Amino acid sequence: MGFEDAEGAAAVLGKLGDAADSLVHLLAVTADPDQATRYLAELTERADDGTELLEDLIDDEGFAMRLLLVLGASSALGDHLLHHPEQWRELTSPDLGSTRPPAFALRADLLRAVGADPASATPVSDMDDTAAVDALRVEYRRLLLRLASRDLAHGVGMDDVAAELSDLAAGTLEAALAVARARVGDAASTCRLSVVAMGKCGGRELNYVSDVDVIFVAEPADGVEETPAIRAATQLASNMMRICSDHTAEGTIWPVDAALRPEGKSGPLVRTVASHQGYYERWAKTWEFQALLKARPVAGDAALGREYCERIGPMVWSAAEREGFVTDVQAMRRRVLEHIPAQHAERQLKLGSGGLRDVEFAVQLLQLVHGRGDEKVRCPATLSALAELTRGGYVGREDGASLDAAYKFLRTLEHRIQLAQLRRTHVVPDDAESLRRLGRSMGFRRQPIAELDQQWKQHRREVRRLHEKLFYRPLLAAVAKLPGDEARLTPEAAKQRLAALGYADPVGALRHLEALTSGVSRSAAIQRTLLPVMLEWFADAPDPDAGLLGFRKISEALGSTHWYLRLLRDEGQVAYRMALVLASSRYGTDLLQRAPEGVALLGKENGLVPLSREALEKEMVEVGLRQTDPVQAIEAVRAIRRRELFRVATADLVGELDVAAVGLALTDITVATLEAALAVASAAIEAERRAPLPTRMAIVAMGRFGGHELSYGSDADVMFVHEPLEGVDGHEASTAATHVANELRRLLALPGTDPALDIDTGLRPEGKQGPLVRSLDSYAAYYAKWSAVWEAQALLRADALVGDRGLRDRFTAMADPLRFPADGITDKDVREVRRIKARVDSERLPRGADPATHLKLGRGGLADVEWTVQLLQMQHAGKIESLRTTRTLDALAAAVEADLLPEEDADALRQAWSTASRLRNAIMLVRGRPSDSLPRDPREKAAVAHLCGYAPGESDELVNDYLRITRRARAVVDRVFWD
Structure with missing residues (x-):
């Protein structure tokens, strides 16, 4: 039945006579049946009406449960009853189970106990001072006894218990003030004094002690x-x-702490309203405003207390605008954790990680940031504030419910710990006896210690997780920086701000805002929270109007999904990245609008880290081969490609990838796409033939693709190569391979929602006049007989990246002697290379293009650098192995190492090549279409400059820097290439 000392308990129960049989099953459900039995037996002996007590216990089970549960859970209240045995009658009223005493009734009882008038709170009797102080303690314990019995026996909500404890404390302060007036005498009438409660009492969420x-x-x-x-x-x-905190024959009540006053313990105990206001205006620290959030007049001059709160309140709700406010509050919480004694850290219910303070700090920070514009969240009580924050969309429903449940559990556990001995403690005991009593008081009967530990750890983990999520939410710091009247978006505030923020069409922007925030739906509430910050972020980017329009479209596409707005609200980095993409990049916006679920990538850990080529190939090939219809298969492959392009573009926009890393990532995406497309096309031709392919196939990357230097707008320059299986007719093999290549090109050219992947085969032998696919032997024969120097130069960028591994290796082995001749190229070949380059420079530059700012063919541009490096490779790679690479920057580094170029010249070429490549990418990101010329449109030029790290208004600096860099590179090209 739950008794620990059955023999001892039986002996004590024997003193109760026949009543024991009726009461033993009730004693068995108390927190400590042995303790409850001992107190009950002694109480019946001390009470003048002990027989009547036992009779009432037997006749009234409600009374019995109230008394016995108190005796089993609280030795302190048990001792109080032994000291005042007549008070057992306080628990007999049936109204205790259903009626909570109002605050004015508690106040009146306490005032009467000290001989004061409940109406005026002034002394009216000649009660001795010592007697009044003792009477206050007795009356306080009497009322506390009634509350504890209701709490333990009738399942009163934790928040109701805390509110009643706060009302009891307020009445006690009023009664103590009445006793103090009697002590001070006539001088008390010379002043008006108001007692303003702070902390848990101010929030009406006080503990037992x-x-x-x-x-x-x-x-x-x-x-x-x-x-x-x-x-x-x-x-x-x-x-x-002193009246509250002194120890007397009737014990103590609790300390009254005034350390939260201005200047703390070193400041004056009492100040005027003006003095308080002056301090908070000039000297107050962040934590002091956080503390004032719960300020509430509870005793003394009520009108003066209200005046104080009215004067101080506006400062509380503008504190979040202070420089570094959010980081200050976060740092203060970390300091609290650092000062917890090590031996208590894991058992600290209040201050420890995952404890009550984590909930309270997170809620208060959200209140102070969002409460400036939304008065509904200004509730001083933690649970009420959490409910309003959840209702207003600042906290997710599931998160709000989890925090609510965890906070109630932890506070109830705190109440039960303190109730045991009425001691101020927040440390969960570690001895088995106390834990068993505590677990049973929480309702765990079967395995009280294990069940308590499991529940406590579960709630603590959840609080720790949600505290990290909410308290360190990046969006908070951004919201806090907004002026108070803009923290909650209204049409009036929006009208005044849009034009000032740089929106070219404020009227159109306002229409988008109204569409997103109108109504009373939860989505609209969250949008009203998000948009003030998003508007600022859009405004910091080159095209705020496009950002807001794109945000509206994506929100309308995803608004009904359960995760979208929650992700933006809870993960500020996601919202920031999304704003940057939408207001900076038409390319990124188009990708996101075609597949809005890409927003989820922005919130994943390492979500902007490009996937490896192996991972991409595996995913794409598996997805492609899972479909029987080749069109559906290629659509699935292209969807993955679109997702990965968005990943890379966003990483580029936020500065997580440099230009070389972008080129590698885009190359990997293209290789994986072609690998999957080759598998799908091969399967389709095999199905059509109803037989396996008679040949092996590979795809050779050429140009920037082969150099692993793709840009967003690059075509995929390729050559198709095949190798007939043993015993297969060459014509049959060639026909099948051509069908596969054509099917691959057809599938990739189908209209779709992803950017097109254009396959360019113009670099194959004989160009467009030659066969689309050649066998390896045919390539070898052609190059042996007909190869021109330009074709050997083209092979410098050839990298067999797709298809059969063995065939790729054999192609590379065939190509190497051609592109890296052992003795280098002849002077005649050098002159031919220069002749071709001169012809390219004069004929390929588009009409009207400025040769100074054309990124590819202009002076010191990409072609100049690449032809210079390639000439060095053709001249020396036959003898210098490190030059045998398809990658421009690697070849440049190898040329320096081989003393073919001084480091200064290599740096000039490297900087020009990287700058031109970066600008090429930036132009594509901004415009959504490729261009090799620096934009002339001022807005586009400003946007490109922004992406390249230039401050607003520095787009001309971008052009000047580019001209300086390319002039320096051109001087090197003139010396090294043109000799």
Whole structure:
């Protein structure tokens, strides 16, 4: 039945006579049946009406449960009843189970106990001071006894218990102040004094045993000078504090702590309203405003207390605009954790990680940031504030429910720990006896210690997780930086701000805002929270109007999904990245609008890290071969490609990838796409033939593709190569390979929602006049007989990346002697290379293009650098192995290492090549279509400059820097290439 000392309990029960049989099953459900039995037996002996007590217990099970549960859970209240045995009758009223006493009734009872008038709170009797102080303690414990019995026996909500404890504390302060007035005498009438509760008492969420935090506010009575009035008020306040905290024959109540006042313990105990206001305006720290969030007048002059709160309140709700406010609050929480004694860290219910403070700090920070514009979230009580924050969309429903449940559990556990001995403690005990009693008091009967531990750890983990998520939410810091009237979006505020922020069409922007935020839906509420910050982020990017339009389209496409707005609200980095993409890049916006679910990538850990080529190939090939219809198969492959292009573009936009890394990532995506397309096309031709392919196939990457240097707008320059299987007719093999190549090109050319992947085969032998696919032997024969120097130069960028591994290796082995001749190229070949380059420079530059700013063919541009490097490779790679690479920057580094170029020249070429490549990518990101010329449109040029790291208004600096870099590179090209 739950008794630990069955023999001892039986002996004690024997003293109860026949009543024991009726009461034993009730004793068995208490937190500590042995303790409850001992107290009950002693109480019946001490009470003058012990027989009546036992009879009432047998006749009224409700009364029995109230009394016995108190005796089993609280030795302190058991001792109180033994000291005042007549008070057992306080628990007999059937109304206790259904009626909560109002605050005014508690106040009146306490005032009457000390001989004061409940109406005026002034002393009316000649009660001795010592008697009044003791009477206050007895009356406080009487009311506390009634509350504890209701809490334990009738399942009163934790928040209701905390509110009643706060009302009891407020009444006690009023009664103590009445006793203090009697002590001070006539001087008390020279001042008006208000007691303002702070902390848990102010929020009406007090514990059973806690310091009661207060601030004292005073003003002179009519016709009285300020100095004597403040002196009298200080006497009143000091005496009131002692009356509550002194130890007497009837024990103590709780300490009254005024350390939250201005200047703390070193400041005056009592100040006027003006003095308080002056301090908060000039000197107050962030934490002091956080503490004032719960300020509430509870005793003394109510009108003065209200005046104080009205004067201080606006400062509380503008504190979040202080420089570094959010980081200050976060740092303060970390300091609290650092100062917890190591031996208590894991058992600290209040201050430890995953404890009550984590919930309270997170809720208060959200309140202070969002409460500036939304008065509904200004509730001082934690659970009420959490409910409003959840209702307003600032906290997700599931997160809000989890925090609510965890906070209630932890506070209830705190109540039960303190109730045991009425001691101020927040540490979960570690001895088995105390844990068993505690677990049973929480309702765990079968395995109280194990069940308590499991529940406590589960709630602590959840609090820790949600605290990290909410308290360190990046969006908070951004919201806090907004002026208060803009923290909650309204049409009026929006009208005034849009034009100032740089929106070219404020009227159109306002229409988008109204469409996103109108109505009372949860989505609209979250949008009203997000958009003030998003508008700022859009405005920091080159095209705010495009950003807002894109955001509206994506929100309309994804608004009904359960994760979209929650992700933006909870993960500020996601919202910031999304704003940057939408307001900076038409290319990224188009990708996102075609597949809005790509937003989810922005919130994943390492979500912007490009996938490896192996991972991409595996995913694409598996997805492609899973479909029987080749069109559906290639659509699935292209969807993955679109996702990966968005990943790379966003990583580029936020500065996580340099230009070389972008080129590698785009190359990997293209290789994987072609690998999957080759598999799908091969399967389709095999199905058509109803037989396996008679040949092996590979795809050779050429140009920038082969150099692993693709840009967003690059075609995929390729050559198709095949190798007939042993014993297969060459014509049959060639026909099948051509069908596969054509099917691959057809599938990739189908209209779709992803950017096109254009396959360019113009670099194959004989160009467009030659066969689309050649066998390896045919390539070898052609190059042996007909190869021109330009074709050997083209092979410098050839990298067999797709298809049969063995065939790829054999192609490379065939190509190497051609592109890396052992003795280098002849002087005649050098002249031919220069002739071709001169012809390219004069004929290929588009009409009207500025040769100074054309990124590819202009002076010091990509072609200049690449032809220079390639000439060095053709001349020396036959003897210098490190030059045998398809990659421009690697070849440049190898040329320096081989003393073919001084480091200064190589740096000039490297910088020009990287700058031109970066600008090429930036232009594509901004415009959504490729161009090799620097934009002339001022907005586009400004956007490109922004992506390249230039400050607003520095687009001309971008052009000047480019011209300087390319002039330096051109000087090297003139010396090295043109000799």
